[in-house]
Amino acid sequence: xxxxxxxxxxxxxxxxxxxxxxxxxxxxxxxxxxxxxxxxxxxxxxxxxxxxxxxxxxxxxxxxxxxxxxxxxxxxxxxxxxxxxxxxxxxxxxxxxxxxxxxxxxxxxxxxxxxxxxxxxxxxxxxxxxxxxxxxxxxxxxxxxxxxxxxxxxxxxxxxxxxxxxxxxxxxxxxxxxxxxxxxxxxxxxxxxxxxxxxxxxxxxxxxxxxxxxxxxxxxxxxxxxxxxxxxxxxxxxxxxxxxxxxxxxxxxxxxxxxxxxxxxxxxxxxxxxxxxxxxxxxxxxxxxxxxxxxxxxxxxxxxxxxxxxxxxxxxxxxxxxxxxxxxxxxxxxxxxxxxxxxxxxxxxxxxxxxxxxxxxxxxxxxxxxxxxxxxxxxxxxxx
Amino acid sequence: xxxxxxxxxxxxxxxxxxxxxxxxxxxxxxxxxxxxxxxxxxxxxxxxxxxxxxxxxxxxxxxxxxxxxxxxxxxxxxxxxxxxxxxxxxxxxxxxxxxxxxxxxxxxxxxxxxxxxxxxxxxxxxxxxxxxxxxxxxxxxxxxxxxxxxxxxxxxxxxxxxxxxxxxxxxxxxxxxxxxxxxxxxxxxxxxxxxxxxxxxxxxxxxxxxxxxxxxxxxxxxxxxxxxxxxxxxxxxxxxxxxxxxxxxxxxxxxxxxxxxxxxxxxxxxxxxxxxxxxxxxxxxxxxxxxx
Amino acid sequence: xxxxxxxxxxxxxxxxxxxxxxxxxxxxxxxxxxxxxxxxxxxxxxxxxxxxxxxxxxxxxxxxxxxxxxxxxxxxxxxxxxxxxxxxxxxxxxxxxxxxxxxxxxxxxxxxxxxxxxxxxxxxxxxxxxxxxxxxxxxxxxxxxxxxxxxxxxxxxxxxxxxxxxxxxxxxxxxxxxxxxxxxxxxxxxxxxxxxxxxxxxxxxxxxxxxxxxxxxxxxxxxxxxxxxxxxxxxxxxxxxxxxxxxxxxxxxxxxxxxxxxx
Numbered sequence: 039x040x041x042x043x044x045x046x047x048x049x050x051x052x053x054x055x056x057x058x059x060x061x062x063x064x065x066x067x068x069x070x071x072x073x074x075x076x077x078x079x080x081x082x083x084x085x086x087x088x089x090x091x092x093x094x095x096x097x098x099x100x101x102x103x104x105x106x107x108x109x110x111x112x113x114x115x116x117x118x119x120x121x122x123x124x125x126x127x128x129x130x131x132x133x134x135x136x137x138x139x140x141x142x143x144x145x146x147x148x149x150x151x152x153x154x155x156x157x158x159x160x161x162x163x164x165x166x167x168x169x170x171x172x173x174x175x176x177x178x179x180x181x182x183x184x185x186x187x188x189x190x191x192x193x194x195x196x197x198x199x200x201x202x203x204x205x206x207x208x209x210x211x212x213x214x215x216x217x218x219x220x221x222x223x224x225x226x227x228x229x230x231x232x233x234x235x236x237x238x239x240x241x242x243x244x245x246x247x248x249x250x251x252x253x254x255x256x257x258x259x260x261x262x263x264x265x266x267x268x269x270x271x272x273x274x275x276x277x278x279x280x281x282x283x284x285x286x287x288x289x290x291x292x293x294x295x296x297x298x299x300x301x302x303x304x305x306x307x308x309x310x311x312x313x314x315x316x317x318x319x320x321x322x323x324x325x326x327x328x329x330x331x332x333x334x335x336x337x338x339x340x341x342x343x344x345x346x347x348x349x350x351x352x353x354x355x356x357x358x359x360x361x362x363x364x365x366x367x368x369x370x371x372x373x374x375x376x377x378x379x380x381x382x383x384x385x386x387x388x389x390x391x392x393x394x395x396x397x398x399x400x401x402x403x404x405x406x407x408x409x410x411x412x413x414x415x416x417x418x419x420x421x422x
Numbered sequence: 423x424x425x426x427x428x429x430x431x432x433x434x435x436x437x438x439x440x441x442x443x444x445x446x447x448x449x450x451x452x453x454x455x456x457x458x459x460x461x462x463x464x465x466x467x468x469x470x471x472x473x474x475x476x477x478x479x480x481x482x483x484x485x486x487x488x489x490x491x492x493x494x495x496x497x498x499x500x501x502x503x504x505x506x507x508x509x510x511x512x513x514x515x516x517x518x519x520x521x522x523x524x525x526x527x528x529x530x531x532x533x534x535x536x537x538x539x540x541x542x543x544x545x546x547x548x549x550x551x552x553x554x555x556x557x558x559x560x561x562x563x564x565x566x567x568x569x570x571x572x573x574x575x576x577x578x579x580x581x582x583x584x585x586x587x588x589x590x591x592x593x594x595x596x597x598x599x600x601x602x603x604x605x606x607x608x609x610x611x612x613x614x615x616x617x618x619x620x621x622x623x624x625x626x627x628x629x630x631x632x633x634x635x636x637x638x639x640x641x642x643x644x645x646x647x648x649x650x651x652x653x654x655x656x657x658x659x660x661x662x663x664x665x666x667x668x669x670x671x672x673x674x675x676x677x678x679x680x681x682x683x684x685x686x687x688x689x690x691x692x693x694x695x696x697x698x699x700x701x702x703x704x705x706x707x708x709x710x711x712x713x714x
Numbered sequence: 715x716x717x718x719x720x721x722x723x724x725x726x727x728x729x730x731x732x733x734x735x736x737x738x739x740x741x742x743x744x745x746x747x748x749x750x751x752x753x754x755x756x757x758x759x760x761x762x763x764x765x766x767x768x769x770x771x772x773x774x775x776x777x778x779x780x781x782x783x784x785x786x787x788x789x790x791x792x793x794x795x796x797x798x799x800x801x802x803x804x805x806x807x808x809x810x811x812x813x814x815x816x817x818x819x820x821x822x823x824x825x826x827x828x829x830x831x832x833x834x835x836x837x838x839x840x841x842x843x844x845x846x847x848x849x850x851x852x853x854x855x856x857x858x859x860x861x862x863x864x865x866x867x868x869x870x871x872x873x874x875x876x877x878x879x880x881x882x883x884x885x886x887x888x889x890x891x892x893x894x895x896x897x898x899x900x901x902x903x904x905x906x907x908x909x910x911x912x913x914x915x916x917x918x919x920x921x922x923x924x925x926x927x928x929x930x931x932x933x934x935x936x937x938x939x940x941x942x943x944x945x946x947x948x949x950x951x952x953x954x955x956x957x958x959x960x961x962x963x964x965x966x967x968x969x970x971x972x973x974x975x976x977x
Binding site: 616622 | 773774775794795797799800801803804805807809810811812813820821823824825852853854
Binding site for chain 2: 152155156158159160172173176177179180181200201202254255256257258259261262265267268269270272273274275276277279280281351352355356359360363364365371372375376379380382384387388390391394395398399401402403
């Protein structure tokens with residue numbers, strides 16, 4: 039028996055699969071067709087039922103034999119995802135009719151997917167490209183399974199659309215409303231967020247330099263800045279809307295206030311980060327304040343400044359979107375979210391959230407790329 | 423305590439400066455409207471009288487500090503705490519969902535961190551998503567959660583607490599993963615030479631080592647939790663809570679109310695962070711931390 | 715003098731190769747070594763000679779890739795599982811959230827001794843390293859030398875016959891180090907333990923050891939083994955005697971022969 043190497047996921051998968059076979063009908067129409075064999079009723083998985091169970095059992099059993107890990111992962115990957123695809127396409131037109139075996143098949147496929155990720159996680163490749171590929175593939179499979187489970191459960195169980203639309207519907211909505219989404223992004227991100235982010239972070243930076251020159255200011259501003267960072271600053275949104283009107287200027291003002299303090303606090307901390315020995319070295323050269331600042335202290339502060347820029351990239355988006363809940367012209371991401379929620383167009387809300395998430399990641403990614411380019415010498419960057 | 427005295431003078435003088443600038447700004451911002459009022463009433467007040475009027479409008483563009491202070495005082499101490507105009511009542515409404523969400527979020531964050539540290543599969547598949555999701559403006563889902571849950575009959579405390587949970591579990595999960603991984607190689611080797619079991623290493627080394635990280639991330643989480651609760655109150659049709667006060671103030675242009683609600687929110691936030699900070703320091707002291 | 719007693723550590727043709735990004739690195743190659751009961755063996759050599767790696771292999775903190783090794787007649791893993799040795803690291807590595815007595819009691823908790831037994835052993839081992847009276851202190855309240863003594867107490871607490879010490883006094887200043895060396899010798903004499911001691915100080919190695927294993931790098935190997943002729947009773951000023959200096963000179967020659975100074 040030394041060709042056998044069972045894993046709990048595969049054993050459980052086989053067990054669930056057999057239970058599903060024993061329970062019979064996958065959907066209500068199939069159960070109805072089985073009850074009256076003479077009437078030729080149409081039901082889902084007419085042809086693919088055997089294929090799905092076969093795929094699952096074969097993949098589970100093959101994975102338990104002594105195979106090279108990469109082959110095992112491949113078998114599991116194909117088995118799990120092909121079954122999931124068959125399951126999801128098969129329910130088309132029969133939403134909400136799923137019976138227990140439907141969810142058992144889904145769970146089995148998911149277990150095999152998990153086993154696949156576990157096998158991949160245990161790989162320790164030597165080549166750098168393989169490491170990078172694994173670092174991307176493993177979370178990608180995980181993310182894909184969130185979507186698969188979401189899609190299969192919402193459609194199989196027929197969860198009401200307004201409660202949680204399936205990802206496919208959200209995707210269709212995104213594809214169908216590109217002009218609207220584009221206009222919202224332009225209004226919220228390209229006007230309010232970018233402007234507010236640049237001005238707020240810039241002002242925070244300059245205030246930090248000023249505070250650094252005047253120790254009295256630094257001793258006073260630092261505790262205040264730390265305190266303010268914990269406050270719900272977002273609450274100034276209604277005031278800004280009153281002062282600067284409904285358009286993007288009021289949102290930019292909120293963003294400026296929200297991004298100012300993290301930048302101030304981090305830059306002040308960063309300017310104190312250069313070592314005593316290095317500063318003494320600059321003193322032995324009789325280097326002036328500004329020379330020391332530009333040649334030693336700002337480079338040493340760069341990791342802190344970028345940390346603030348990263349924190350601010352998220353804060354800026356939150357600030358602009360939430361500020362729009364308090365009043366906007368008829369365009370903008372926050373406006374869209376609050377009005378479509380009111381109209382119960384939940385798929386549009388999800389579409390807008392997906393776009394916001396994408397924008398947030400891209401924004402953060404750009405800052406992170408800049409950081410790598412500028413602070414390549416820092417251990418946290420060198421270490422990968 | 424020396425550093426404290428070093429700070430107190432600069433902090434107070436900067437705060438005083440803020441108050442002075444605030445008064446000047448209040449006069450400047452409220453002047454146009456006051457001029458308009460006076461012209462309509464055909465009045466030509468003297469400079470001092472005019473100044474006084476700009477600082478005592480009922481719906482000023484920028485309320486003066488004393489107006490906010492008076493409003494805050496009246497609504498906090500003079501009103502019965504059951505009145506829905508009482509700031510204590512509204513702060514309590516927000517605070518209760520903040521605390522519930524914070525407790526859930528912290529627990530969830532710890533559980534997820536323990537899973538990530540112990541299960542390689544989770545670490546490689548889930549951790550990248552947790553880090554990526556920190557870059558996403560999660561707060562945007564707040565109105566949807568409120569309305570969708572209301573549609574299936576769940577209203578009140580739970581939906582707001584859910585948003586707070588959502589916002590607070592990220593920092594705790596990330597901080598705890600860092601903390602549970604913080605023991606030095608030497609300490610881990612030491613446990614290895616004792617042939618310590620996984621759970622012994624966990625309880626005797628990883629957990630105590632992670633405590634400072636836990637409290638640092640809990641400070642961030644409790645602040646995020648409060649923001650979540652406040653934003654969660656925005657789409658509920660403004661029933662109660664600090665967020666509801668903000669929205670109602672914006673709706674009726676009650677600027678003084680908005681400002682005093684803001685002050686209330688800030689006081690709650692400062693108290694929460696302070697309580698977590700003190701708890702952290704007490705635990706640190708109990709664990710033999712070197713006094714700062 | 716102790717060569718005929720049963721072997722505590724015995725290695726033959728031992729080798730260890732690390733796979734790194736820059737290709738394989740041979741940390742140990744062809745190490746043959748037998749350590750008898752009650753010996754005090756020092757491992758000395760320049761950095762990269764594998765002396766710490768050898769100690770870590772004995773402790774089952776690294777797995778050898780060639781040859782065989784036994785500790786107390788078992789594999790290192792079995793020896794570790796039966797808690798056959800105490801290990802002292804380069805730094806004290808005390809848990810900052812535990813008092814000294816609870817740090818010393820840590821291995822006893824893990825082994826699962828009764829509370830009374832724990833208290834008794836903590837008291838005894840703290841006396842052994844002259845730390846009585848510091849039970850309730852936290853590590854940061856002690857000097858570096860006292861911290862390292864506490865960590866030695868922790869290694870002694872569960873009465874293993876073998877003590878593995880990896881440059882335990884390397885981070886301390888010379889005066890403290892002399893003092894601790896003296897105390898360590900006294901402790902060794904009283905407890906009759908077998909001690910493996912990694913160091914890069916020639917006087918320390920000669921002063922402490924019954925045998926000195928000289929190692930050299932690239933690949934890490936044993937280049938010489940020097941038997942000490944010094945008496946078991948060694949006052950500090952033995953270091954000025956001609957006998958001592960002669961052994962030290964032999965160690966120095968061994969280091970020079972094994973180490974090419976071309977880098």
